[in-house]
Amino acid sequence: MQLDDQLRRYFGTDDLTAVTPDAFAAGIEKMLVDFGLEKDRARRFGLWSLLHMLGSAPDLDVAFKDADDREAARNFMDMVARAQDVSGAGNAG
Template sequence: MDLDALLHHFFGTADLDTLDEGAIELGIERLGTAFGTEREPGRRFALWTLLHALGEAPDPATAFKDARERAAAEAYARAAGRAAQS
């Protein structure tokens, strides 16, 4: 999945800095709905990582029933946290 395409699809632009709070909230709501209904694991994980980047991702323990997907999400969250600190 292409990040710019995802942003454009859910937010109408690839530049979130141009949006007001209401537009961002609406985009996050759309993204959350897509995450909740997506069944293909790779696409679902991509949507979760975008939610995570926006600070709106559900906890991996509740978001992913499959142990491998959950472990991947936890590893991603740890790596993203380390990257944010450096």
């Protein structure tokens, strides 16, 4: 799963700054539908990760039945939070 490919699939471009609010909402909706239908664990995790980065991921207890998958998602969220802290993105204000 390539990030650029996923962005083009759901938003029609790999440049999110070019996506209108309506197109963004439609892309998120399609991604959520695909996430709900996806059976492959790795692909589900990839979709959830992208949804998380875009602020639209379902809660872990809803998204993942498997405890290992929930733990992996928590680890991913921690990693993203640490990266934001290091880059200063988490220090707004």
